[in-house]
Amino acid sequence: MSCVHYRFQSRLTYDSLQFEGLNISAGELKRQIMRSKRLKFCQLKISNAQTDEEYTDDALIPKNTSVIIRRIPAAGLKSSNRRFVGHQAGRWREPSPRADPSLLSLEQLLKTENLAEAKASEEDKLKAVMYQSSLCYYSSR
Known part of the structure; x- marks a missing residue:
């Protein structure tokens, strides 16, 4: 039995694939790797x-060759990552209409010291945290 040693680019160790003959075509090697790794x-x-x-x-590919797979x-x-579907990277979404009028507005929340106990939406709290964390870098604010 002949074999080819292969490893994925992100891995450190080699795996072996056995086959009959002196060499194997790259297409057949791909099919066997995809089948064995369930890709x-x-x-x-x-x-x-x-x-x-x-x-x-x-x-x-001759027998006993070491190859790297990418x-x-x-x-x-289409991407199967559904987290980012419909979201534009790097842009804040427009605030959703407030269902509860007793929640603090973003402007009031920016001046609040204890954000953990403030009555506001989680999204507005995060915006206030980001704003307040950068205040020390901008002395004009």
Whole structure:
């Protein structure tokens, strides 16, 4: 039995994949790695660990070669990370209309010393904390 030693770029240890013959195609190696590691919806790039030569799918990899695998997101698929869907990075969302008129406004909250016990929404409390934490850097405020 022949084998190829492979490791993912983020890992330190090598795993081995056994096959019949003197060499294995890079495409077949990718399929076997994806099956053994149960990977879905990604592409793999294979390069030689010693020479950094990148293999195409039809390239033959000789037995006893060490390769490095890089995972690349599959093109054309939507992100499965639903936390950031519909949110623009780096921008505050507009404050939602207040359901309870007894809550403190953001302006009143900015001047409050004890934010933990203040009656306000959690979002407004966080904005006030961020504002108050930067006051020491701006002497004009």
